[in-house]
Amino acid sequence: MLLPPPPSSLAQALAPGGSAGPGARAAGPELEDAAGLREQQQDEEAAERGRAGAMAGCTQRVPAGTNLEPDGASSEAEAAASAAQEAREDACPRWGAQHAGARELAELYSPGKRLQEWISVILCFSLMAFNFYNLIFCVRWEHAFSVVAGILAGVITADFVSGLVHWGADSWGSVELPIVGKAFIRPFREHHIDPTAITRHDFIETNGDNCMLTVVPLANMAYKLVSLSPEALHQACPWECYVFALAVFVTLTNQIHKWSHTYFGLPSWVVFLQDWHIILPRKHHRIHHVSPHETYFCITTGWLNYPLEKIGFWRFLENIIQRLTGEKPRADDMKWAQKIK
Numbered sequence: 001m002l003l004p005p006p007p008s009s010l011a012q013a014l015a016p017g018g019s020a021g022p023g024a025r026a027a028g029p030e031l032e033d034a035a036g037l038r039e040q041q042q043d044e045e046a047a048e049r050g051r052a053g054a055m056a057g058c059t060q061r062v063p064a065g066t067n068l069e070p071d072g073a074s075s076e077a078e079a080a081a082s083a084a085q086e087a088r089e090d091a092c093p094r095w096g097a098q099h100a101g102a103r104e105l106a107e108l109y110s111p112g113k114r115l116q117e118w119i120s121v122i123l124c125f126s127l128m129a130f131n132f133y134n135l136i137f138c139v140r141w142e143h144a145f146s147v148v149a150g151i152l153a154g155v156i157t158a159d160f161v162s163g164l165v166h167w168g169a170d171s172w173g174s175v176e177l178p179i180v181g182k183a184f185i186r187p188f189r190e191h192h193i194d195p196t197a198i199t200r201h202d203f204i205e206t207n208g209d210n211c212m213l214t215v216v217p218l219a220n221m222a223y224k225l226v227s228l229s230p231e232a233l234h235q236a237c238p239w240e241c242y243v244f245a246l247a248v249f250v251t252l253t254n255q256i257h258k259w260s261h262t263y264f265g266l267p268s269w270v271v272f273l274q275d276w277h278i279i280l281p282r283k284h285h286r287i288h289h290v291s292p293h294e295t296y297f298c299i300t301t302g303w304l305n306y307p308l309e310k311i312g313f314w315r316f317l318e319n320i321i322q323r324l325t326g327e328k329p330r331a332d333d334m335k336w337a338q339k340i341k
């Protein structure tokens with residue numbers, strides 16, 4: 001891979017067999033940085049190695065689930081193959097912030113879009129706080145089981161919704177579509193050719209669109225919480241807890257997604273949630289970032305990725321849509337990946 005060489009202070013730690021092994025996270029800030037840098041490079045390499053679908057003749061696609069970790073000493077044949085591949089890759093545009101398509105997509109982020117994101121974030125988080133405060137007063141002990149079941153179902157539904165929206169935006173439509181193209185499809189195209197750009201987005205840019213999705217359901221819930229009688233509210237409590245958990249996890253999906261690409265400075269509680277697969281783990285999401293980005297679309301908890309892949313759910317939907325419309329999935333995604341100027 002032609003990634004920039006690591007800073008010399010980290011080079012030794014990054015070398016195979018070097019001092020940055022398991023447990024480096026606890027071994028001091030410098031080694032923590034080394035481990036983070038190494039993982040981030042693997043993240044980018046996964047995308048680089050697999051982009052044959054987009055860059056025919058440049059690299060070979062790595063099938064989903066393939067172990068993307070470096071496997072230590074490589075044979076001479078592998079080294080020669082790797083050198084030949086790097087020579088071929090010199091002729092291809094690089095994945096990342098310098099990619100021509102990524103630069104053009106980043107420039108399409110407009111002040112109007114920024115305003116829409118600010119309004120969505122303020123409305124969404126205000127409604128969420130208001131609903132949470134009112135909801136805790138309607139929970140009763142006799143509903144405890146159904147409330148917990150409702151919350152769990154809400155989280156699973158949010159994971160499915162994240163997959164459906166992500167799959168839809170990745171696979172169909174184009175940046176040229178009026179209004180929705182630049183505003184909502186553009187970030188998905190940018191993310192595939194510059195996966196770490198999301199880690200440089202601030203809170204508003206990261207969460208604005210998801211907040212917009214949940215404003216109407218949260219406003220509807222707020223209306224119910226102030227207008228229903230106390231008895232009707234107690235009856236509706238498990239359902240409202242389901243809707244609230246769904247709204248909260250849909251809102252947080254892109255923040256969780258951003259964390260899955262972040263290898264430096266994550267709070268320890270976020271790393272704990274990732275390590276226990278309560279939210280999307282970093283290695284798990286890397287499987288999606290292998291071109292042509294055709295599986296593992298769920299990005300909230302990622303719990304549904306394996307079962308949906310096993311039953312061929314996304315391919316099934318794509319075949320139906322392709323038959324009905326004649327459109328090929330991810331044609332626009334491929335087009336942006338191939339941009340060289």
Ligand SMILES: [Zn+2]
Nearest residue numbers: 166170288293
């Ligand atoms: Zn994607």
Ligand SMILES: [Zn+2]
Nearest residue numbers: 191195257285
């Ligand atoms: Zn991603």
